[in-house]
Amino acid sequence: MSGTLRPIDLVSQPAPYPERYKILQKLVVLLQKVRPNAAGGASKLAIGLEGRVAKTSSSSQSYRFNMSVLFRDLSKHKGDLTKIRIAQKPIVSASRASQGNISKAAVMEKLKALLHENSVLEKNGYIMRNVTSESAKNALLGAHETCARCNTKFERASIMKKTLCRYHDSKKQFDKVTKSYQYPCCGESTASTSFLRLGCKTHKHHVFKPETAEALSDISEFIKTSKIRGEENVLALDCEMGFTSLGYEMIRLTIVDFFTSKTLFDEIVQPLGEVVDLNTQFSGVSEIDKQSSLTFQETMARVLSPKLINANSILIGHGLENDLNVMRIVHQKIIDTAILYSTGRYKNSLKNLAFEFLSRKIQTGEHDSSEDAIATMDVLKVKNGIPIDQKTWD
Numbered sequence: 304m305s306g307t308l309r310p311i312d313l314v315s316q317p318a319p320y321p322e323r324y325k326i327l328q329k330l331v332v333l334l335q336k337v338r339p340n341a342a343g344g345a346s347k348l349a350i351g352l353e354g355r356v357a358k359t360s361s362s363s364q365s366y367r368f369n370m371s372v373l374f375r376d377l378s379k380h381k382g383d384l385t386k387i388r389i390a391q392k393p394i395v396s397a398s399r400a401s402q403g404n405i406s407k408a409a410v411m412e413k414l415k416a417l418l419h420e421n422s423v424l425e426k427n428g429y430i431m432r433n434v435t436s437e438s439a440k441n442a443l444l445g446a447h448e449t450c451a452r453c454n455t456k457f458e459r460a461s462i463m464k465k466t467l468c469r470y471h472d473s474k475k476q477f478d479k480v481t482k483s484y485q486y487p488c489c490g491e492s493t494a495s496t497s498f499l500r501l502g503c504k505t506h507k508h509h510v511f512k513p514e515t516a517e518a519l520s521d522i523s524e525f526i527k528t529s530k531i532r533g534e535e536n537v538l539a540l541d542c543e544m545g546f547t548s549l550g551y552e553m554i555r556l557t558i559v560d561f562f563t564s565k566t567l568f569d570e571i572v573q574p575l576g577e578v579v580d581l582n583t584q585f586s587g588v589s590e591i592d593k594q595s596s597l598t599f600q601e602t603m604a605r606v607l608s609p610k611l612i613n614a615n616s617i618l619i620g621h622g623l624e625n626d627l628n629v630m631r632i633v634h635q636k637i638i639d640t641a642i643l644y645s646t647g648r649y650k651n652s653l654k655n656l657a658f659e660f661l662s663r664k665i666q667t668g669e670h671d672s673s674e675d676a677i678a679t680m681d682v683l684k685v686k687n688g689i690p691i692d693q694k695t696w697d
């Protein structure tokens with residue numbers, strides 16, 4: 304037994320020192336058995352536990368009784384400290400026991416160090432500058448658009464007229480064995496002579512995705528969050544999008560608090576344009592009830608607020624430029640896991656990151672913006688040594 308093993312000195316000793324020392328030695332032996340990997344070693348933990356019992360025991364009789372209860376509970380719960388109470392008080396919270404606690408200030412410091420420079424954000428498709436309505440007017444949406452699915456040029460004004468759009472909903476991939484391109488959605492090869500080569504899916508309208516700042520702000524103007532003063536919060540954000548007569552729009556928005564993992568906002572949103580395709584297979588949104596759902600303007604009025612998204616918010620997302628662009632938000636403090644945890648030309652998918660770092664399977668069917676927002680946040684936590692189950696912060 305090492306020389307550092309000695310009971311904590313107390314003003315009022317509940318039992319003679321040699322007795323406490325003997326009990327402490329026994330406690331170390333038990334802890335070595337039930338908690339072989341205790342942080343700081345079994346001795347340190349034993350000294351702390353015995354000290355707490357000694358402090359809360361008023362007589363030698365109660366000290367012996369309380370110590371025997373501690374021995375019994377440690378054996379019974381196989382050293383699980385979350386189940387142990389001394390003087391009716393739990394000695395440790397569940398999250399502290401599993402991973403060790405971290406302060407909010409320390410987390411904020413870690414997160415601030417991860418914020419991206421404006422130039423990085425711009426390179427990744429974020430709109431960072433003020434798009435004035437004047438510059439937007441000079442670049443009105445084209446009279447013609449190219450279908451984002453089948454590449455056909457079509458007249459924008461007649462997007463709601465029925466036509467036939469034939470497409471694949473996955474990108475072609477090179478097959479090394481057959482040395483040809485194939486579509487993973489149906490296995491069709493680009494060299495096939497079947498008409499299915501043109502697409503395994505059909506839709507009665509073409510679709511388009513405006514991407515430039517001007518085209519986007521022509522539909523709805525961007526709002527700078529710097530105008531909204533509010534609390535320094537950390538929010539994970541995820542939108543589901545669908546195609547409408549005005550392009551690609553937000554149809555569901557989820558906002559989750561980083562510290563509590565609580566969903567602060569989760570609503571189906573009515574887009575500005577007429578629905579062309581809700582993209583249900585990916586978005587998970589199968590209908591938008593005009594009576595019960597919020598309009599785009601109502602949604603933005605609710606979420607751009609001192610308590611939610613404001614100038615001081617740190618916004619977390621995966622490929623967050625897509626979300627912020629459909630929301631028409633210009634924001635500075637951003638942490639994007641697609642930028643942080645990708646190498647090379649292609650961005651790593653959230654599905655891959657969640658599987659690799661959380662052993663969690665997401666997006667196995669329809670996407671769920673709430674599940675995606677939480678997975679993004681948890682990937683960031685795991686990669687930065689922040690416990691994902693910690694719910695209380697100092």
Ligand SMILES: [Zn+2]
Nearest residue numbers: 471488489503
């Ligand atoms: Zn296909």
Ligand SMILES: [Zn+2]
Nearest residue numbers: 450453468509
């Ligand atoms: Zn098309």
